[in-house]
Amino acid sequence: MEIIVLFFGHLTDITGESKLKIWDTKDTNELINLMSKKYPGINDMKYSIAINKVIIHENCILKDADVVALLPAFSGG
Amino acid sequence: MVSKNKYERYLRQIKLKELGTSGQDKLMKSKVLMIGAGGLGCAALPYLAAAGIGQIGIVDFDIVELSNLQRQTLYSIEDVGKSKTLVAVQKLKRFNPEIQIDSHQLKLESHNALKIICNYDIVIDGSDNFSTRYMVNDACTLLNKPLVYGSVLRFEGQVSVFNYCDQQGKSPVDYRDLFPAPPSAESVPDCAEAGVLGVLPGIIGALQVNECIKIITGIGQTLCNSILTYNCLSNQFYEFSIQPNKNKSQSAPSTEHEFVNFNYNWFCGTEFYQNEIAVEDFKSYINNKKFKIIDVREKEELPLITEFPHEQLSLKKIEEWSQNFSKEDTIILFCKSGKRSQTALRILTDKIPEMKLYSLKGGIEAWKNYSLQNENVE
Numbered sequence: 001m002e003i004i005v006l007f008f009g010h011l012t013d014i015t016g017e018s019k020l021k022i023w024d025t026k027d028t029n030e031l032i033n034l035m036s037k038k039y040p041g042i043n044d045m046k047y048s049i050a051i052n053k054v055i056i057h058e059n060c061i062l063k064d065a066d067v068v069a070l071l072p073a074f075s076g077g
Numbered sequence: 078m079v080s081k082n083k084y085e086r087y088l089r090q091i092k093l094k095e096l097g098t099s100g101q102d103k104l105m106k107s108k109v110l111m112i113g114a115g116g117l118g119c120a121a122l123p124y125l126a127a128a129g130i131g132q133i134g135i136v137d138f139d140i141v142e143l144s145n146l147q148r149q150t151l152y153s154i155e156d157v158g159k160s161k162t163l164v165a166v167q168k169l170k171r172f173n174p175e176i177q178i179d180s181h182q183l184k185l186e187s188h189n190a191l192k193i194i195c196n197y198d199i200v201i202d203g204s205d206n207f208s209t210r211y212m213v214n215d216a217c218t219l220l221n222k223p224l225v226y227g228s229v230l231r232f233e234g235q236v237s238v239f240n241y242c243d244q245q246g247k248s249p250v251d252y253r254d255l256f257p258a259p260p261s262a263e264s265v266p267d268c269a270e271a272g273v274l275g276v277l278p279g280i281i282g283a284l285q286v287n288e289c290i291k292i293i294t295g296i297g298q299t300l301c302n303s304i305l306t307y308n309c310l311s312n313q314f315y316e317f318s319i320q321p322n323k324n325k326s327q328s329a330p331s332t333e334h335e336f337v338n339f340n341y342n343w344f345c346g347t348e349f350y351q352n353e354i355a356v357e358d359f360k361s362y363i364n365n366k367k368f369k370i371i372d373v374r375e376k377e378e379l380p381l382i383t384e385f386p387h388e389q390l391s392l393k394k395i396e397e398w399s400q401n402f403s404k405e406d407t408i409i410l411f412c413k414s415g416k417r418s419q420t421a422l423r424i425l426t427d428k429i430p431e432m433k434l435y436s437l438k439g440g441i442e443a444w445k446n447y448s449l450q451n452e453n454v455e
Contacts (some may be wrong), residue, residue, distance in 0.1 A: 008306060009233050010266060037318065046260035050317045055304075057322045067089075067177040069317065071257040071306070076228035077117045077205040077278070 001064035005031070009072040014041040029059045031068060047072040083175070087129050100294040101129060105176075107293045108132040110197035112185060112213055114161040115139070116273065117203030117227050119149040120282025121289075125201075127172040128290055133169070134197055136181040137161045148275035186207060187337050190216045199292055201225045201285050203278075205267065207259045208341040212254035214239060215329055221291060223292050223301075225317075226252060227285040229273055230266070234281035236302040237319070238288050243295075247302055253329055254322040255304060262346040277309050326432045348422055350419055353438040354409060356447040362409060369408045372441075373421045378413065380445060387411075395421045397426070404431035411437035411444070 005020045023057050025031045028049055036043050048055050050069040051062070060067070084091055084101060089099050109130050111118050114137040125133050141149070141156045141164060149161075156164045162182040169178050181193055185204075193202055194216050202213050202224060210228075217224040223241035228234065239251040284305070291297045306315045328344070330336040341346035354362070362368045363385035370387040373395060390398055392412070402408070402425070410418035412426075418436040425434055437444065 009230055010271065044263070044264045046256065046258065048255055048317075053315065053317050055317050055319045057320070057324050060079065069315065071304075071317065072265070073207070073260055074228055074233075074235075074265055075205060075207045075210055076229040076271075076273055077113045077115050077203045077227070 001025075001062075003031070003062055003065075004067045005035070006067065008047075008069060009074050011045060011047060011070055011072050014039045014045070022073040025062055027059050027061050028056065028068070031062065035070075045072055059066065081355065086173075086175075090128070095296045096294055098295065103293050103295075104290065105130050107132045107199065108134070108197040109289060110134040110136065110194060110200045111203060112136050112200060112209065113203035113205060114149075114151070114165045115145070115191055115203060115205055116148040116229065116268075116275075117201075117282040117285065118161075118165070119151040120279045120448055121201055121227075121286045122151065122169060123172065124283060124286040125289070126169045128286070129173070130176060130289075130293075132177040132179065132197075134179040134181055134193070135162050135165050136183065136185050136193065137165075138182060138184040140455060144380060148273065148278050150279070158310040162417055165394060168234070181320060185212070187212055187339055187341060191220065191336065197222070199223050199225065199289055201227070201289060203227060203282065203285070204280075206347070207262075207265075207345040208347060211345060212258060212339075212341045215336060215339070216361050218251050219330070220334060224251070225285045225288045225292075227281045229278050229281050230268060231271055232274055232277060232308055232310045234277055234284075234307045234309075235304055236281055236284045236300055236307075237246030238292065238299045238301040241301045243292075243299050243301055248321050250319045250321055253325045255319050257322060257325040259345040266329065274309060280307065280309065322444060328427065331415070349434075350415075350438075352422065352435045353415070354435045355438050356443045359409070359437055359444065367407055369406055371408055371421075373410055373412045373417050374441075380441065382441065391420050392417045396424050399425055402429060402432060404429050407433040407435075409435045409437060411440055413440045414442055415440040 003022050007018050009014045048071045051066055087101050090096055107130055114135050139161050141152045141159055141161055143157050151165050160182055162180045166178050166180045200217050200222055217240050224239040226237045240249050242249040288299050291299045303316050303318045330339045340351055343351040372387050372389045373392045375391050410421045412418040415438050422434050422436050
């Protein structure tokens with residue numbers, strides 16, 4: 001199974017890319033752990049998570065072709 | 078030249094059958110408050126005035142700087158050094174003398190926010206820091222005012238509508254449903270550090286006015302229960318739907334009294350110390366059984382404290398131990414210098430917001446110095 005992860009805002013400072021493909025990740029908790037290992041700096045960041053354009057508030061099961069977006073808060077005006 | 082009849086300057090939008098004169102009347106009767114006269118404010122304000130919003134309030138305490146002019150298009154070179162609010166009010170009055178424009182040349186804080194916001198129907202957030210954003214959000218939630226949120230950084234912007242619902246059967250959401258807790262101050266760069274493309278707040282501020290007009294006139298669909306992001310490099314818009322967040326922090330003030338006493342700078346990490354007790358005052362608490370005194374240092378740390386009763390609970394354990402405390406407890410935390418006790422205070426506040434918590438200022442070092450000096454005097 002293939003999942004697309006999109007990084008928004010200043011998260012791309014840490015990831016260096018705005019889009020990433022990952023495989024065989026069962027839920028969003030596993031995805032967060034995977035991201036923390038791949039990009040340690042991301043642990044210090046606060047962001048909302050969306051699956052297929054719906055913001056989620058707890059761990060959710062992922063399925064093939066899901067698009068997960070990581071959305072940080074920023075405050076510029 | 079002032080228009081012959083009150084609709085003349087708005088004819089092009091009255092021509093829109095969805096809006097018409099009834100929509101224009103709604104705009105002319107509405108009161109909108111713009112928080113911040115920076116990049117977003119400078120983009121939003123001319124369109125609010127142009128649309129004929131009956132009363133516009135502008136809140137900003139800042140002065141115009143040369144480096145603002147790249148994106149804050151209401152200001153000219155001769156305005157550098159002048160109050161943003163005063164210059165903006167002056168220009169907008171010339172632009173549309175038929176509307177009322179209020180100047181609030183001040184720093185919005187929890188002691189004045191409710192008094193100002195309550196006079197308006199809709200609030201537009203164009204502020205530039207998290208403390209103000211959480212404060213404005215909480216004020217609008219308490220006063221039940223729709224809040225049009227906008228935020229920018231570098232090449233990306235976000236827009237949303239909080240505390241408002243235009244679809245039946247849905248509950249309104251707010252900023253805390255999207256971001257329950259603020260990020261640490263050091264993890265997010267601001268526009269001064271990270272930069273922002275000048276046209277971006279122009280686009281996002283204009284989108285905010287668009288939401289505002291739809292709320293007032295009741296036409297179209299607003300961004301309530303959703304957030305729109307725009308990236309000006311890739312030209313991609315994404316809209317995410319937001320559901321009410323059951324896990325959202327309980328720390329949001331639920332009454333006006335709690336709101337006024339809420340320290341937003343501390344909540345957002347721009348102010349480290351809160352609820353400190355000075356050593357001089359601490360003396361009167363040490364034998365009062367109402368206060369639970371807790372040492373958050375590690376067990377083996379020196380100096381040993383024998384002069385007052387206390388419990389030992391290191392900072393590392395405080396989170397797992399927090400379930401043993403109750404909201405009726407009044408706790409004074411101390412450590413070596415007063416820093417770890419502040420971290421413990423922050424952890425416990427998050428777990429049990431109702432609990433009364435204090436931290437010994439300067440920690441046990443300050444207490445020992447104070448005791449020593451007093452011995453000498455005696």
